[in-house]
Amino acid sequence: MDRSRPLSCPRRLLPTLGASYFLFGTSSLALIGLLDAMAAAWQVTPARIAELVAVHSLTFALAAPLLQMLCGHRPRRELICGGLMLLGLGALATVLAPDWSAGLAARVLMALGAAAIGPAASAEGAARVEPQRQARALATVFAGMTLAIVLGTPLAAWLGQTLSWRAIFVLLAVAAPLLGGLLWRSLGSASSGQRITREGFARTLERPATAWALLMMMLLMAGQFCGYTLLVPLMTRRFGLGEADMTGVLMLFGLGGVVGNLLAGRLGSRLGPVRLIGLSIAGLVLAFGGLALAPRLPALGLALMLLWSVTGLLFAAPQQQRLIQLAPASLRSLALAANASAMYLGMSLGAWTGARLCGLAGVEALMPASLLLTLLGALALQRSLQAQRDEDSAGCTRRLNAGAGTASAALGGATTPKVWVQ
Structure with a gap:
């Protein structure tokens, strides 16, 4: 049972x-603005640095549900704050990394920390408010990811x-434990999730509506990161923008994401998660x-690009809201962990696909691939909705049949005449 209790000031939490x-x-997206600098420092190609985004995302995708099964019953502040400590250690290891291989190990450590943070933070945000306010609460929590795009990547x-790519990871190494200490005091120890088993994980994935929804998340994120990981060469080579313009371009992309996230919070209760x-x-x-x-x-x-950025994060909060509605209360944390895994698995698939396509066919191939992955995501959404309708229809039929059987038995026991055979 989730023993979380409302805080006196949830708006601050x-x-x-x-x-x-x-x-x-x-920590996961900063490399997008540092491809050339890190490639020069480690003497590899920018596409090789882009592969580190895929490695980080794949590690997150695998670790998030595993950590929920191993540690999901622990107080959420332990998961969030412990994850922030791991994140800080991984950032410090990145600063000290002498080459690509050492940087790869540091990325894995940072991804493990992120995998502990994401699902627990979303579940805690949803648990601290009334059901009708969950859409806005999830949008508020996920706004941190939007700000990572609008501020983190261009910064x-x-x-x-202006300084060095290592300066970013020094800041992360300092900020992560400081935020961990703040959250340790803010989050009560009574706030905890459920102990998750392999059977519970199987129950989450075996429901078709949920499985198709998770596949949709993976495909939509893959479609975006196929182009976003290489947004700088896409905009310079495809549309002729200068290298000096890229900080402003990344900032513009992030501002569009902020608008999209704000729209998600405001429109979520009006349109509902599916329409959004x-x-x-x-x-x-x-x-x-x-x-x-x-x-x-x-x-x-x-x-x-601005249209892309506004609509690109519009589905993140309603997707989490829909999964909370689909999953039983005991499996909601695991459903959110599976969603985070699907999101980062899609980021990994998209980053890897974009890096390969750019090397083989140039930036012209990125957007057709993104479009194809997005259309496949739309198809997965339709399959999820159809599966949900089928499940609701089957459940309604079972309830009607059960009610009819009960009524028939009651009438039969009360009014059926006895026939004597001579």
Whole structure:
């Protein structure tokens, strides 16, 4: 049983939980603005550095549900604060890494910390408010990831140009334990999740509506990260923007994400999670299709990129809300962990696909691939909704049959005449 209790000031706690999302989001995305600087320092190609984004995401995807099974019953502040300590150690290891291989080990350590933080922070945010406020609470917590895009990635690019790429990881190594100490005091020890078993994990995945929803998350994130990991070469080579413009471009992309996240919080209760996810997918299809076919005009490229950024994170909070509605109370933390895994598995798949496509066919191949992955995500959403309708219909039929059987038995016992056979 979830023993979490409301805080006296949840408005202050939710942004603090969002700050933990900001730190691990920045740790995973900072490399996007540091490709050239890190490649030069470790004497590898930028595509090789982009592979570290895929490694981080894949590690997160595998570790998030595993940590929930091993430690999900522990107080959530232990998971969140312990994850922040691991994140800080991984950032310090990145600063000291002499080459790509050592950087790879540091990325794995940071990903393990992030895997402990993400699901626990989302579950804690949802548990601290009433059900009707969960959409806004989840949007507030996930806003940390949006701010990692709007601030973390362009700030990393700027510091990489003006100071050193290692300066970003020094800041992360200092900030992570400080935030951990703050959250340790803010989160009560009574706030904990459920002990998760392999059977519980299987129950989460065996329900078709949930499984298709998780596949949708993976495909939509893959579609975005196929292009986002290589956004700098995409905008410079495809639309002719200069290298000096890239900090501003990354900032513009992040600002669009902030708008999208705010819209998700405001529209979530009005439209409902399904319509909001559909709106997000429609915007992504238009953006990727436009970026693939548009003439090489910088202003047009920026406008389409802004559409992408606004709609790209619009589905994240309603997706979590829908999974909470689909999962029984005892499995909600695991459902959110599986969702985080699907998100980061999609980031890994997208980053790896983008790096390979860019090396083989150039940046022109990125947006068609993103469009294809997004359309497959739309198909997965339709399959999830159909499975949910089938489950609801089957449940309704069983209840009607059970009610009819009970009524028939009652009537039969009361009114059936006895027939004597001579």
